[in-house]
Amino acid sequence: MSLWKLLYWTFCAAILVYLIAPILVVIPLSFSSGNLVSYPLPGFSLQWYEEVLFGDKWIKAIANSLFVGVLATVLSVALGTLSALGLARSQSGWAGAIKMLFIAPMIVPVILIAVSSYFFMAPLGLTNSYLGLVLGHTIIAVPFVVLPVLTALELLDPNLSRAAAACGATPRFAFLSVTLPIIMPAMASGALFAFATSFDDVVVALFLAGPDQRTLPKELFTAMRSPMTPAYTAVATLMILFSTSLFILMQRLQRRARAQQK
Amino acid sequence: MSLIQFENVSKHYAGKTVVAVDNLNLGIEAGEFLTLLGPSGSGKTTSLMMLAGFERPSAGTIRFDGVPIETLPAHRRNMGVVFQSHALFPHLTVAENVAFPLKVRRLSRSETATRVTSALEKVRLAPFAERMPHQLSGGQQQRVALARALVFEPRLVLLDEPLSALDKKLREEMQLEIRRLHRELGVTMAFVTHDQSEAMVMSDRVAVFNHGRIEQIGPPQQLYDAPCNTFVAGFLGDNNKVEGKSGPDPVAPAGQMEIRLANGLTLRGRRAGHSTNGPSQVLCVRPECLKVALDAGQLETGNQIGARLVDIIQQGDHWRLVAALSDEDGGLRAENWTVKVNVGSVPAGLTVGQPVVLRFRPEDAWIF
Numbered sequence: 001m002s003l004w005k006l007l008y009w010t011f012c013a014a015i016l017v018y019l020i021a022p023i024l025v026v027i028p029l030s031f032s033s034g035n036l037v038s039y040p041l042p043g044f045s046l047q048w049y050e051e052v053l054f055g056d057k058w059i060k061a062i063a064n065s066l067f068v069g070v071l072a073t074v075l076s077v078a079l080g081t082l083s084a085l086g087l088a089r090s091q092s093g094w095a096g097a098i099k100m101l102f103i104a105p106m107i108v109p110v111i112l113i114a115v116s117s118y119f120f121m122a123p124l125g126l127t128n129s130y131l132g133l134v135l136g137h138t139i140i141a142v143p144f145v146v147l148p149v150l151t152a153l154e155l156l157d158p159n160l161s162r163a164a165a166a167c168g169a170t171p172r173f174a175f176l177s178v179t180l181p182i183i184m185p186a187m188a189s190g191a192l193f194a195f196a197t198s199f200d201d202v203v204v205a206l207f208l209a210g211p212d213q214r215t216l217p218k219e220l221f222t223a224m225r226s227p228m229t230p231a232y233t234a235v236a237t238l239m240i241l242f243s244t245s246l247f248i249l250m251q252r253l254q255r256r257a258r259a260q261q262k
Numbered sequence: 263m264s265l266i267q268f269e270n271v272s273k274h275y276a277g278k279t280v281v282a283v284d285n286l287n288l289g290i291e292a293g294e295f296l297t298l299l300g301p302s303g304s305g306k307t308t309s310l311m312m313l314a315g316f317e318r319p320s321a322g323t324i325r326f327d328g329v330p331i332e333t334l335p336a337h338r339r340n341m342g343v344v345f346q347s348h349a350l351f352p353h354l355t356v357a358e359n360v361a362f363p364l365k366v367r368r369l370s371r372s373e374t375a376t377r378v379t380s381a382l383e384k385v386r387l388a389p390f391a392e393r394m395p396h397q398l399s400g401g402q403q404q405r406v407a408l409a410r411a412l413v414f415e416p417r418l419v420l421l422d423e424p425l426s427a428l429d430k431k432l433r434e435e436m437q438l439e440i441r442r443l444h445r446e447l448g449v450t451m452a453f454v455t456h457d458q459s460e461a462m463v464m465s466d467r468v469a470v471f472n473h474g475r476i477e478q479i480g481p482p483q484q485l486y487d488a489p490c491n492t493f494v495a496g497f498l499g500d501n502n503k504v505e506g507k508s509g510p511d512p513v514a515p516a517g518q519m520e521i522r523l524a525n526g527l528t529l530r531g532r533r534a535g536h537s538t539n540g541p542s543q544v545l546c547v548r549p550e551c552l553k554v555a556l557d558a559g560q561l562e563t564g565n566q567i568g569a570r571l572v573d574i575i576q577q578g579d580h581w582r583l584v585a586a587l588s589d590e591d592g593g594l595r596a597e598n599w600t601v602k603v604n605v606g607s608v609p610a611g612l613t614v615g616q617p618v619v620l621r622f623r624p625e626d627a628w629i630f
Contacts, residue, residue, distance in 0.1 A: 159349035165336040166343035167363035
């Protein structure tokens, strides 16, 4: 192997280690039999998993995260798909500006959305409520639905709905039996992204969630202020596992969609 | 009565500034294969889309069996439509695609299965019923689209440039295939294309569109032999043109007239219907009607014009010669003429750059 090739591989490996190591390093810690978040591990134990999965505090947070995540996903898929349909069909010059508006939450710092949502929702009594948190998460999740669905609709042959009409299908039947099944993979991948966005969010939750709506990331974040135990690394490990599965699922969906679109 | 009747149909866009179809009157007879032929933007596709119900006329009436249909939505018109992009439903199998119009019409399962099988057999795709559209070639996809447009036995099938996306060999194969289906099923077909040879091959009648109007309509051979103006003459088949002035010609036989070119040469041809003696006239003659000789002596007197050979293209059974008429000192400016000669009648010793003489019979040329 030449020197250049050796350098090349070393450099690539270094980048990968840099990206993955901080994530992987928490995993062994979660199996520690001790009380400290540090190496070397005194021994192997599942006690922290026991605490997380069978104690009230963490189960509540996990349930909150899933509950809020699912609701925010449902809302953002419904709203995002409808907006994408409208945007794809619109001839208006405003369509571009409106599209930017939908995508803005991806670009605007989340902290700004969180702060402004807080000031907007507080007078309405929506802070410290599930509804407020779900709405907040919907705002940041909606672009992840609008973008893929809009792309799928733009790739769609406009003659497909005409062909359906020529076959005798009413616009409603044509939408349900032709357009919807074709954009379904895009909606599904949008839904996964939307869920992941809600599931990962800590900033919006910090502002909008009350003591009853503590989500997993918020719970982890507050751990910074209390003595840290390996229970947190167990939660982190579970989250990594969960997110990775979501990601793999998403890849599968996209591959299938591509095979069909060809 | 015609099956379809366009009556004074117009289509404007962008507040009347763009006229796509201009006061169209056209009848489609039951059982015929009618081709709407024209360059892009000539209104042929817009006319077809108005017939299918995807566009609404700005003015005028479209009748189906005498009943006005211009406000009837597309899904209630009962016409088969085939698109250039074939527009197969990508998430359904071939059989499911063909079954779609029957599913919409709530036919029984057994009836649907029988009809789908028979439609796929008609387009020779029976073995491919369970494939997905993307697993088929372009020609096969277009045949599925045909089957889908025919399966519910519509009286009228509209085809919007269905073959333009295919390569030449496949296109010619599909032309014959569609012709065969038309003959076998006796269905009325309206076909849009910009390809004049396609129109010649397939049609009972051709309507030549230009600027939103029909320039001429008739059987393809009639349009080829007796075009009504220079546009039709140039669009259907190749044509060589030269401009000149006409004057009274007492010796010309009935129906013929003489044209005087800028360099003083006179040529004689048939007088087109509306052609009068005027300051500006165009003579058109087809490449296959020209004879070529190396010098004037070899040809009898009559219609002849001098030119210089620019190119010789050998095409197997015939040669195509490109000749330049232009002589700036004589004031004659014309596009290059092409001559189609059978291999057997190519004069010996032709070389590029050589002066030649082109001759044609007055009855083979038209003066517009």
